[in-house]
Amino acid sequence: MDKQNGxxxxRPGTAGDIPAVLAMFDxxxxxxxRHxxxxxxxxxxxxxxSAPHRAGDPWAAAEALARGVGLLRVDCYAGDDGRLVAYxxxxxxxxxxxFRVKDWPGMLLQRRL
Structure with missing residues (x-):
């Protein structure tokens, strides 16, 4: 949290953040x-x-705009009922x-800012 406005x-991640990030994914x-x-x-x-995983973040728009980036791209799981793509x-x-990675169906998406 920003100490001035809460x-x-x-901020850039560090190796010290790995346990917290893994706990969120877990x-x-x-x-x-469960569902x-x-x-x-x-x-x-x-x-x-041992394999790394990636996740997209649609709330990155403000940060992207502040850095002069006009296009966000994410990839996500596109299997089951397609609800993640719909989200x-x-x-x-x-x-x-x-796209597919072996049996894993994915979708590349983009959002112009």
Whole structure:
């Protein structure tokens, strides 16, 4: 948090942030697994895996604009019922191209700012 105004502060991540980031992902994996949605990240906690994972952030628009960036791109899981793709579309992203990584269906989306 920003000490002056109490709002969230954006800063570069450090190696010291890894445990907190993994804990957030592990919480998301547990929630998805409880709701029968294991197709995206499986049912195993991320901190027990060796492969890296990426996540898009539709709230990055303000930071992108402040840095002079006019286009955001994200990729996400496009399997199951497609709700994650629909979520990003509800945030103003449009579909660019589907892709597959082995059996994992993905979608590339973009949002012009």
């Amino acid at each position: 709002s969230p502060a954006i 919480s998301a994996v547990a929630w998805l697994a 029968g949605r294991t197709g995206q990240w499986g049912g195993q906690a991320l901190h027990r895996r 990003y579309e509800s945030c103003g992203f449009t579909r660019v191209a589907p």
